[in-house]
Amino acid sequence: MNPTRKRRLIVVSLILGAVGIAATLTVFALQQNMTYLYTPVEVLGGKVPADARFRLGGMVKAGSIERASDSLRIGFTVTDGDAEMPVEYTGILPDLFREKQSVIATGTMQGNRFVASEVLAKHDENYVPRDVAEAMANAHKKHAVPEAAKPEAK
Amino acid sequence: MNPLLLWFHKLGSPPYFYRLAGRLLPWLWALALAGLALGLYGGLFVAPRDYQQGDAFRIIFVHVPCAWMSLFVYFFMAANGFIALVWRIKLSETLAMAAAPIGAAFTFICLATGSIWGKPMWGTWWTWDARLTSELVLLFLYLGVIGLYHAIEDRRQAARAAAFLALIGIVNLPIVHFSVNWWNTLHQGSTVKLFGPSLIDARMLWPLLTMAVATKFLFAASLLSRARVDLLELESGKDWVRQIALAEEPRA
Numbered sequence: 486m487n488p489t490r491k492r493r494l495i496v497v498s499l500i501l502g503a504v505g506i507a508a509t510l511t512v513f514a515l516q517q518n519m520t521y522l523y524t525p526v527e528v529l530g531g532k533v534p535a536d537a538r539f540r541l542g543g544m545v546k547a548g549s550i551e552r553a554s555d556s557l558r559i560g561f562t563v564t565d566g567d568a569e570m571p572v573e574y575t576g577i578l579p580d581l582f583r584e585k586q587s588v589i590a591t592g593t594m595q596g597n598r599f600v601a602s603e604v605l606a607k608h609d610e611n612y613v614p615r616d617v618a619e620a621m622a623n624a625h626k627k628h629a630v631p632e633a634a635k636p637e638a639k
Numbered sequence: 640m641n642p643l644l645l646w647f648h649k650l651g652s653p654p655y656f657y658r659l660a661g662r663l664l665p666w667l668w669a670l671a672l673a674g675l676a677l678g679l680y681g682g683l684f685v686a687p688r689d690y691q692q693g694d695a696f697r698i699i700f701v702h703v704p705c706a707w708m709s710l711f712v713y714f715f716m717a718a719n720g721f722i723a724l725v726w727r728i729k730l731s732e733t734l735a736m737a738a739a740p741i742g743a744a745f746t747f748i749c750l751a752t753g754s755i756w757g758k759p760m761w762g763t764w765w766t767w768d769a770r771l772t773s774e775l776v777l778l779f780l781y782l783g784v785i786g787l788y789h790a791i792e793d794r795r796q797a798a799r800a801a802a803f804l805a806l807i808g809i810v811n812l813p814i815v816h817f818s819v820n821w822w823n824t825l826h827q828g829s830t831v832k833l834f835g836p837s838l839i840d841a842r843m844l845w846p847l848l849t850m851a852v853a854t855k856f857l858f859a860a861s862l863l864s865r866a867r868v869d870l871l872e873l874e875s876g877k878d879w880v881r882q883i884a885l886a887e888e889p890r891a
Contacts, residue, residue: 579762
């Protein structure tokens with residue numbers, strides 16, 4: 486390799502290395518700051534400042550959904566396994582919203598209730614055909630697997 | 640000289656590359672179109688419905704391959720940019736710059752289809768989570784490379800300046816890929832895994848992989864078509880271009 490190319494190779498590699506290190510440090514620094522959501526146990530533990538608008542994430546507790554008959558108001562409980570938090574929301578819910586589904590609600594605490602202005606459903610990375618889901622549900626029923634482990638058929 | 644190295648040197652010469660690309664192009668287009676047709680048919684008609692999302696999940700057969708391509712094309716562009724910066728190979732400059740608009744198109748399709756899917760499924764068109772934001776930054780990087788290339792008069796200087804930007808932007812690739820593992824995002828984690836079993840049924844997986852291969856051929860075909868035109872422009876006035884122009888004239 487001639488000296489000019491060698492010099493260029495070294496300079497370009499050094500710049501690339503420096504940018505790489507800078508990006509890595511930024512990613513590590515952001516790790517603490519970029520909390521997209523808080524879970525109920527973190528909220529009850531006082532990690533969220535009072536009156537702050539934040540995102541609450543967790544699973545919709547089975548059997549906790551209550552719909553008002555005269556409006557779009559809905560109440561449900563979000564759980565992370567350790568703690569629970571009652572949530573109130575008025576508006577249209579996404580298709581994936583259902584019991585035992587991960588949701589992310591944006592809003593503020595009012596008393597001990599979380600009043601959401603937006604509710605998003607989180608999809609997991611599993612794609613299962615309906616017939617397989619049903620077969621799995623039947624097998625779970627046959628072998629008496631507890632409710633929580635069962636995939637839901639629509 | 641070692642025959643492989645010799646072939647590599649020959650490949651770098653514009654007339655040789657122009658002829659080789661011309662011979663490969665019909666095959667690449669045929670494979671791309673056949674693959675796309677098969678993948679889309681498999682994805683939209685043959686694959687069973689998802690147990691939660693019903694038919695709406697079928698957008699992944701476009702969204703996921705385009706997302707993969709947005710990263711793949713960027714890596715290709717940056718690697719050619721690196722060669723262009725260090726070895727000043729004209730062909731690498733041309734390939735890097737020809738790849739940028741194709742990558743930008745894949746990124747845009749990925750963002751648009753994701754948004755269309757996100758509205759009914761998540762309940763929002765857009766959210767500033769790490770995966771979505773870093774993919775948007777990727778689109779801006781592509782647009783920056785295209786913009787910088789066209790802002791400078793001299794083609795070769797422009798290509799090297801833009802190649803440098805492309806090379807710096809490569810730090811965004813791991814951020815896009817690992818964002819769903821590093822941070823708590825609304826976007827779901829990876830379904831198809833290189834190591835270990837994929838979290839998708841085999842009847843849904845094969846059209847997805849077919850689409851992934853077909854988009855590679857689509858990229859190769861578009862890239863070579865664009866690079867051939869760029870090479871003719873860049874080398875206009877040279878003997879080999881004049882010969883091609885003279886050979887084409889009677890037909891026109």
